[in-house]
Amino acid sequence: MSTLAIDKAGPRRKVKYGSMSRDRAWALRWSYFFLTLFAIFALLPPIYMLITSLKSSAEISAATNPWWVYHPTLSNYAELLSSNQYLRFFFNSAVIAVVVVVITMLISVPAAFALARMKFWGSATLATGVFLTYLIPDSLLFLPLFKMFALFSDYTGIQLINRWYVLLFIYPTLTVPFCTWIMIGYFASIPKELDEAAIIDGASWFQTLTRIFIPVALPGLIAATIFAFTVSWAQFLYPLVFTTSTDQLVLPVGIITSLVKGDVFNWGQIMTGALLGAAPPLIIYAFLMDYYIAGLTAGATKG
Amino acid sequence: MVDVAFQQQRVQGVRRAGGRKSLRNALQRKSTVAFLMTLPLILLISILVIYPAFYAVHLATLNKAMTKFIGLGNFQFLFKRSTFWMVVEQSCIFAITAVIFKALIGFIVAHFAHNIPSKKQRKWRGMLLVPWVIPPAMSTLAWQWLLDPSYSAFNYTLGTFGIGPISWLGEPGWARFSVILVNVWFGAPFFMIMYLASLKSVPEQLYEAAAIDGANWWQRIWYVTFPMMRNIIAITTLFSLIVTFANFDIVRILTSGGPLDQTHLFATWAFKVGIEGSDIPLGASISLFMAPILAVAAYFILRDVNKRGNEA
Amino acid sequence: MAEVNLRKVVKRYDDVEAVRGIDLDISDKEFIVLVGPSGCGKSTTLRMIAGLEDITDGDIMIGGDVVNDVPPKDRDIAMVFQNYALYPHMTVAENMSFGLRLKHYPKAEIKARVTEAARLLDITDLIDRKPKQLSGGQRQRVAMGRAIVRNPKVFLFDEPLSNLDAKLRVQMRTEIKRVHQMVKTTTVYVTHDQIEAMTLADRVVVMNGGVIEQIASPHDLYHHPKTRFVAGFIGSPAMNFIRCRLEQNGVGLRARLSDRISLPIPQAQTTRFQGLTGKELVFGLRPEHITEPRRSDRDQECQFDTTLDVVEPMGMETMVYFTIDGQEICGRVDPDSAKGPGESMRLFADMNRMHLIDPQSGAVL
Numbered sequence: 001m002s003t004l005a006i007d008k009a010g011p012r013r014k015v016k017y018g019s020m021s022r023d024r025a026w027a028l029r030w031s032y033f034f035l036t037l038f039a040i041f042a043l044l045p046p047i048y049m050l051i052t053s054l055k056s057s058a059e060i061s062a063a064t065n066p067w068w069v070y071h072p073t074l075s076n077y078a079e080l081l082s083s084n085q086y087l088r089f090f091f092n093s094a095v096i097a098v099v100v101v102v103i104t105m106l107i108s109v110p111a112a113f114a115l116a117r118m119k120f121w122g123s124a125t126l127a128t129g130v131f132l133t134y135l136i137p138d139s140l141l142f143l144p145l146f147k148m149f150a151l152f153s154d155y156t157g158i159q160l161i162n163r164w165y166v167l168l169f170i171y172p173t174l175t176v177p178f179c180t181w182i183m184i185g186y187f188a189s190i191p192k193e194l195d196e197a198a199i200i201d202g203a204s205w206f207q208t209l210t211r212i213f214i215p216v217a218l219p220g221l222i223a224a225t226i227f228a229f230t231v232s233w234a235q236f237l238y239p240l241v242f243t244t245s246t247d248q249l250v251l252p253v254g255i256i257t258s259l260v261k262g263d264v265f266n267w268g269q270i271m272t273g274a275l276l277g278a279a280p281p282l283i284i285y286a287f288l289m290d291y292y293i294a295g296l297t298a299g300a301t302k303g
Numbered sequence: 304m305v306d307v308a309f310q311q312q313r314v315q316g317v318r319r320a321g322g323r324k325s326l327r328n329a330l331q332r333k334s335t336v337a338f339l340m341t342l343p344l345i346l347l348i349s350i351l352v353i354y355p356a357f358y359a360v361h362l363a364t365l366n367k368a369m370t371k372f373i374g375l376g377n378f379q380f381l382f383k384r385s386t387f388w389m390v391v392e393q394s395c396i397f398a399i400t401a402v403i404f405k406a407l408i409g410f411i412v413a414h415f416a417h418n419i420p421s422k423k424q425r426k427w428r429g430m431l432l433v434p435w436v437i438p439p440a441m442s443t444l445a446w447q448w449l450l451d452p453s454y455s456a457f458n459y460t461l462g463t464f465g466i467g468p469i470s471w472l473g474e475p476g477w478a479r480f481s482v483i484l485v486n487v488w489f490g491a492p493f494f495m496i497m498y499l500a501s502l503k504s505v506p507e508q509l510y511e512a513a514a515i516d517g518a519n520w521w522q523r524i525w526y527v528t529f530p531m532m533r534n535i536i537a538i539t540t541l542f543s544l545i546v547t548f549a550n551f552d553i554v555r556i557l558t559s560g561g562p563l564d565q566t567h568l569f570a571t572w573a574f575k576v577g578i579e580g581s582d583i584p585l586g587a588s589i590s591l592f593m594a595p596i597l598a599v600a601a602y603f604i605l606r607d608v609n610k611r612g613n614e615a
Numbered sequence: 616m617a618e619v620n621l622r623k624v625v626k627r628y629d630d631v632e633a634v635r636g637i638d639l640d641i642s643d644k645e646f647i648v649l650v651g652p653s654g655c656g657k658s659t660t661l662r663m664i665a666g667l668e669d670i671t672d673g674d675i676m677i678g679g680d681v682v683n684d685v686p687p688k689d690r691d692i693a694m695v696f697q698n699y700a701l702y703p704h705m706t707v708a709e710n711m712s713f714g715l716r717l718k719h720y721p722k723a724e725i726k727a728r729v730t731e732a733a734r735l736l737d738i739t740d741l742i743d744r745k746p747k748q749l750s751g752g753q754r755q756r757v758a759m760g761r762a763i764v765r766n767p768k769v770f771l772f773d774e775p776l777s778n779l780d781a782k783l784r785v786q787m788r789t790e791i792k793r794v795h796q797m798v799k800t801t802t803v804y805v806t807h808d809q810i811e812a813m814t815l816a817d818r819v820v821v822m823n824g825g826v827i828e829q830i831a832s833p834h835d836l837y838h839h840p841k842t843r844f845v846a847g848f849i850g851s852p853a854m855n856f857i858r859c860r861l862e863q864n865g866v867g868l869r870a871r872l873s874d875r876i877s878l879p880i881p882q883a884q885t886t887r888f889q890g891l892t893g894k895e896l897v898f899g900l901r902p903e904h905i906t907e908p909r910r911s912d913r914d915q916e917c918q919f920d921t922t923l924d925v926v927e928p929m930g931m932e933t934m935v936y937f938t939i940d941g942q943e944i945c946g947r948v949d950p951d952s953a954k955g956p957g958e959s960m961r962l963f964a965d966m967n968r969m970h971l972i973d974p975q976s977g978a979v980l
Contacts, residue, residue: 027418027520028418028419030415031415031416031418031419032419034411034412034415035412035415035416035419035427035431038408038412038415038431039427039430039431041488042430042431042433042434042488042492043430043433044449045434045437045442045445045446045449045488046433046437046442046445048445048448048449048456049441049445049448052448060454063453063454063459065459066454066456066459067456067459067460106343107343107344107347108344110340110341110343111340111341111343111344113340114336114337114338114340114341115341118333118334118336118337118340120333120334120337120338121334123337126341126345128605129348130344130348131605132601132605133348133352133353135542135545135597135600135601135604136352136356136597137545137546137548137549137570137593137597138549138551139549139550139551139569139570139573139574139590139593140356140359140549140590140591140593140594140597141351141352141355141356141359142574142590143359143362143573143577143578143583143586143587143590144355144356144358144359144362144587145351145355146577146578146583147358147362147369147583148354148355148358169351170351172347172351173347173348173351173352176344176347176348177348180344191698191700193696193697193698193700194700194702196667196694196696196700197694197696197700197701197702197761198702198713199666199667199686199687199688200665200666200667200687200688200692200693200694200714201688201713201714201717201761201765202687202688202714202717202718203688203713203717205333205336207717211713212702215704216702216703216704218704230436230438233438234438234439234440236438236439236440236551236552236555236556237551237552237555237570237574240555240574241574241578251438252438252440252441253440255440255441255444256440256444256556267448267451267454270444270448271444271445271448274440274441274442274444274445275441277438277440277441278436278437278438278441278442281436281437281438282433282436282437285429285432285433285436286429289425289428289429289432292432292436293428293432293496293500296493296496296497297496297497297500
C-alpha cells in the first residue's frame with residue numbers, strides 16, 4: 001500500500017455543476033425567498049394593525065393609501081388608555097388570566113404527578129380520558145353550560161350569568177387537560193432512580209413533588225403556564241355567552257361590542273384596541289418563545 | 304489480562320417487572336394520595352365537560368320553552384330547513400379545505416425552515432408563528448379591516464393593477480374564501496412548528512443514503528420524509544380537523560355567518576339560534592351534529608397515539 | 616450493631632419468583648458483594664434490603680430489628696445507584712445534604728458532615744457545582760458522599776461502576792475500598808463483574824436464578840468452589856470444563872480426558888474419589904493452571920502433548936487454545952515457550968488445582 005500524503009495547502013476542488021454544494025446554495029436561496037414570502041403573509045395583519053392604529057379618523061376616511069401613514073398620531077392610543085371602559089376590559093382580562101393560570105397549575109401539576117408516577121388503578125384510562133375531553137370543543141359545551149349556570153342561578157340566587165368570575169370556573173376546562181398532558185410528558189421523562197434516591201433520603205410523596213419534580217420539570221411548568229395564560233387571554237366564545245354588561249366584559253369581546261357604536265366602525269380605535277389587546281401574549285412570546293414552542297411540541301412529540 | 308471484565312449479555316429482566324411499590328402498608332396510602340391528587344381534575348372534567356356534553360343531548364330533545372319533551376322534533380325540524388343543509392355543506396367545505404391548506408403550507412414552510420442553518424431558524428420561526436400567538440379575535444378584526452367593503456387595503460392594491468374591487472365579505476363565494484383564508488393564516492404556523500420539530504428528528508443519514516441512491520428532492524420527500532413523519536402528520540391533521548370544524552371566532556367576527564347565512568358553521572349558527580334566538584334546545588341540536596365527526600376523528604387520533612406509544 | 620440478616624426471603628412478581636428463599640447473615644462492618652449474571656436476583660435482594668421492593672415472604676433484619684414494614688427512610692440505610700441519581704437542579708452540597716435537610720438537622724451539623732465527606736472523597740472544590748458540570752467519576756463520588764453524610768447503619772451499592780469506562784472503574788474500585796476502610800460501615804454491594812467482587816469483598820455471595828450458590832471469601836471461592844456455576848463464574852478467563860472418566864491405575868487414579876490424554880489424580884485425593892471410578896464426570900481446571908512444562912521430574916506425569924489451534928500473545932503471557940475430545944480448552948503459557956498455531960506443544964496441568972464435578976448435580980466433589 002502506498003502512503004497517502006494529504007496536502008492541506010493544495011488547490012481547492014472547483015465547484016462543478018450538479019455537485020452537492022452548488023445544489024445546497026440554490027436550495028438555500030429558494031428557502032429564504034419562500035420564507036420571506038410567508039413571513040410577509042404572516043406579519044401582514046399585525047403590521048397593518050399598527051399602521052392603522054397610528055392614523056386619525058380623518059385620515060382613514062379620506063381613503064388615502066392604506067399601507068402608509070401620512071400623519072401619524074398617537075391620539076388613538078391616548079384615548080383608549082384613558083378610557084375607563086377599555087382599561088376595565090384590560091383589567092378583567094388580566095385578572096381572569098392570572099387567576100385561571102393559578103387554578104390550572106394547582107389542578108394540573110398534582111394530577112400529572114399522580115398519573116405519571118403513581119401507578120394506580122385506572123391511571124392509564126384517566127390519562128387517555130383527559131386527552132379525549134380536550135377534544136370536546138367549547139362550541140359544543142357553551143349552550144348546555146349556559147343553561148346549567150342559568151338554572152343554578154335561579155335555584156341558589158347566586159348570580160352566575162353576566163358575571164366575569166364565572167369564567168374562572170369555565171376557562172380551566174380549556175386549559176387543564178392540555179396542561180396536564182404537557183406535565184405528564186415532562187414528569188415521565190424524569191428518571192425513576194431520582195424518585196428512589198429521594199425516597200431513601202426520606203422524602204414523602206409531596207416533598208418529592210415539590211422539591212424534586214417541580215424544579216427539574218421547570219421548563220415544562222413554564223410552558224404550561226404560558227399556554228394557560230395565552231388561551232385564557234384569547235377566549236372569545238365563552239365570554240360572549242356569559243358576559244353582556246359592559247363592565248363585565250373581557251378584552252376580545254369588549255373591543256368588538258363596544259368600539260362599534262351603532263353602524264359606525266371607528267377603525268383607528270378598533271385596531272389600536274386590538275393591538276394593545278394582542279400585546280401581552282406577544283410580549284410573553286417575544287421573551288419566552290422557546291418555552292412557548294416547547295409547550296406546543298411537548299404535547300405531540302412526547303405523545 | 305486480569306482486568307478484562309467478563310461481560311455477560313445484559314437482559315432486561317425481571318428486575319423492573321411488577322411496578323415500583325414502596326411498602327405493603329403504604330400501598331393503601333399511595334392509592335389514596337394519588338386519588339386525591341387527581342380528584343380536582345376528575346371533578347372539573349366530570350362537572351364542566353362530560354356532564355354538559357350529555358346534558359346537551361337532553362336539551363336537544365326539549366321544546367323551545369324547555370317545558371316538554373319532544374324527542375327528535377328539533378332534529379326533524381332542522382332536516383327540513385335549507386339553512387341547515389347549507390351549514391352542513393359549509394362546515395365540511397370549510398374544515399376540509401382549511402385543514403388541507405394548513406397542513407400543506409405548514410409542511411412546505413417547515414421544509415424551507417429546516418433547510419436554513421439552525422442559528423437563523425429561530426428568528427424565522429419566531430416571525431412565522433406570530434399569527435398563532437395573536438388572539439384570534441384580535442387578528443380576525445384586522446382581517447375584517449383588511450377586507451372591509453369600502454376601505455379594503457387589498458382592494459386598494461388590486462385597484463392599482465386595474466382589478467375591480469372584490470366584495471370579500473359581501474359576496475358568498477368570496478366570503479367563503481375569506482373565512483378559509485383567515486383560518487389558514489391563523490392555523491398554518493401550528494402545523495409548521497409541529498412539522499419542523501418532527502423534521503428535526505429524521506436522521507440526516509437517511510437523506511444522504513437516499514441521495515447516494517440517486518433520489519432527487521421530490522423522491523427524498525416522498526420516500527424518506529413522509530414515512531418518518533406519517534404519525535405526526537396524521538395526528539396534527541385529525542386534531543386540526545376537530546378544532547377547525549368547531550371554529551367559532553373567525554366566522555362570527557368576520558361575517559357573522561353571512562352573507563345570507565352562507566358562511567355559517569355549526570358553532571356560529573348554534574350561537575345565533577341558541578343565544579340570540581333564545582332557543583337553547585334547537586341550538587343544542589345544531590351543535591350536536593359536530594359530535595359524530597369529533598368521535599370519528601377522536602377514534603383515529605387515539606389509535607395513532609397508542610400506536611406511536613407502542614412503537615416508542 | 617449493624618448486622619443484616621435475611622431469613623428465607625422470597626420475592627415473587629405475579630408468577631415469577633425472582634428471589635427464591637435466601638438466607639444470609641452479614642456481620643457488622645463487613646463488605647459483602649452480591650454477584651451473579653443478569654436476572655439472578657441480586658438487585659432485587661438489594662432493593663428489598665433498602666425497602667424499595669416489598670418482601671413477598673421471609674424476614675429482613677437490620678441491626679437486629681425486623682424491617683419488613685419499615686419505610687426506607689426509617690431503616691437508616693443509604694444507597695448509591697448505578698446512574699448516580701443526583702438531583703440535577705441542586706449543587707453538590709445540596710445533593711449531599713438533602714436527606715439531612717429533610718430531617719431538619721441543624722445547619723452547623725449539616726455543614727460539618729458535608730465538608731467532612733467532601734474531604735474524604737476529594738471533592739471539596741466541586742461543592743458548588745451542579746451535576747451536569749461533573750464527570751462520571753466525580754458524580755459517582757458525590758453519590759457516595761450523599762450516602763456517607765447520612766452516617767447510616769448500612770451502605771447499599773447497586774452496580775455503581777457499571778457506567779464508568781474500564782480505567783475509571785479500576786480507580787473507583789480503589790476509592791470505594793479506601794472509603795470503606797475509613798468509614799467502617801456494613802456494606803452490601805451488587806455487581807455482575809466478578810473482578811469487582813473478588814477485589815472488594817470480605818465475603819462474596821454468588822447468586823444464580825434467585826438462589827445463593829455459595830457464600831465464601833474471595834480466596835475460598837477461587838480455590839474451593841462448591842458448584843460448577845461458581846467454578847465457571849469466578850475467574851477470568853473462565854475455568855475449563857472437560858468430560859472425563861476416572862480409571863484405576865494400580866494404586867492410584869487417573870482422569871482420562873481423551874483417548875490420548877490421561878492425567879494422574881494427586882495421591883492426597885485418591886481416597887475421596889475412590890468410589891467414582893468408571894463414572895462420567897466433569898474435569899475442571901483453570902487456564903492459569905495449564906502452563907508450559909515445569910522443571911521438576913515429579914510433574915512429568917502431568918504433562919501432555921497437544922496441537923495448538925489459536926495462539927493469542929497478550930504481552931505478559933500467551934493464551935493458547937486447543938482441543939481435547941472436541942472441547943475447546945484454554946491455557947496460559949510463558950510467551951517465550953509458546954509455539955505457533957498448528958504446532959504441537961507440551962503442556963503441564965497442575966493437578967493439585969483440579970476439581971471434579973458431578974455432571975448431574977453440578978456439585979464440586
